[in-house]
Amino acid sequence: MNGRLGACFIGAAVAATCVVCGCQFHNVTEEVRSDEQMLPVSFENSRAEELFVKAVKTTYGKTRNVERIGLPSFSLYSRNETTAWNANCNDHIRKMDTDANLVITEREAQSYYDSLTTPAKG
Secondary structure (H helix, E strand, C coil): HHHHHHHHHHHHHHHHHHHHHEECCCEEEECCCCCCCCCEECCCCCCHHHHHHHHHHHHHCEEEEEEEECCEEEEEEEEEEECHHHHHHHCCCCCCHHCCCECHHHHHHHHHHHHHHHHCCC
C-alpha cells in the first residue's frame, strides 16, 4: 500500500511540475515566406539605414503560435511560425516607406522606429 501511495505522490509531483514550469511534448517551429525576395529599397542616408536595421531586428526571429492543443504552459502539441529575414524586411519596408517610392528617408525611418519603441497608450 505504501508503494502505491509513493507512486501516486511521485506522479502528482511530476504532473504539478509540468503544469507549473511548462511542458510541451511536441513543439514545431517553421519558417514562413522563406522564398520571398527582398524589395529593392534605398536609403536617404546612413542614419535611415541604421534605423531600418534596428526596426527589423526588433521583430526578426520572434515566433507566433498558430496552433496548440493544450495550454501555453502545458501542451501536447504546439505549432509556431517565424517569418524569414527577407519577408520580415519587406514588412518593415512597406510600413516605413509611407510614400511607397522604395526610398526610405531619415524622417520616415525615425517616425516608424519611434512608433515601434514607444509603448501604446490605452
